[in-house]
Amino acid sequence: MATVYSLHPDNPQKRDIDKIVDALQKGAVMLYPTDTVYAIGCDINVKSAVEKVRRLKQLSNDKPLTFLCSSLSNISQYALVSDRAYRFMKHLIPGPYTFVLPATKLVPKLVQNPKRKTTGIRVPDSTFCSVLLEALGNPIISASAHILDENGSSPTFGLEKAKLFDCFDKLVDLIIDDDSEPGEEGSTIVDLTDSEPVVVREGLGWEEVSSWLTGVGSRE
DSSP: OOEEEEOOSSSOOHHHHHHHHHHHHTTOOEEEOOSSSOEEEOBTTOHHHHHHHHHHHTOOTTSOOEEEOSSHHHHHHHBOOOHHHHHHHHHHOSSSEEEEEEBOTTSOTTTSBTTTTEEEEEOOOOHHHHHHHHHHOSOEEOEESOOOOTTSOOTTTTOOHHHHHHHHTTTOSEEEEOSOOOOSOOBEEEEOSSSSOEEEEOOBTHHHHHHHHHHGGGGO
8 A cells, every 4th residue: 555645735744755755765656746637756766666657657668758857957957958948948837838858868768768869857836846856856757647447548537536546556655645636637748859849739838838939939
């Protein structure tokens, strides 16, 4: 059974955060809230934990994993960021956006797209995520908690929180509860690997992205 941590949404206890950090560094996988949906995550630097996330999500090694960073400056450690991409991200983060960027050598090969050498990065607008990232000192894997059954459908999609927790109780090591309800819409994904931003998926925050892209010419 997973260890459940019930945290205050605005002021999570440092003692609990320290315990979560310790578990993640030892290879724990957690179910946790973000500013979009509940996610399955782990310490990006623990290979065994990343592999477990891939198994839970049934992802082959050629499928990249998204991870969370604490800030724009933190992103620049893990991705090659052009001036144009920097201005674009600075306008949007923190928030429900995933940016596809060229990966640096700090990104484990098990996380990035092996052919394109790219990675997906988010800076979430979430108190828990921000506090945890600062305490851990490095990124956290963030894969939506939508796992597939043998029929290819997701029995975990759209579940109320109690049922979602029951579903993952024997699949993960930690469950984080900050009183937030599971969202049903993922982040907007924007590919910033080329000269022009390309929207890969419309999700939460799409209106803000669309507004920025429409007027970006006047901002250059």
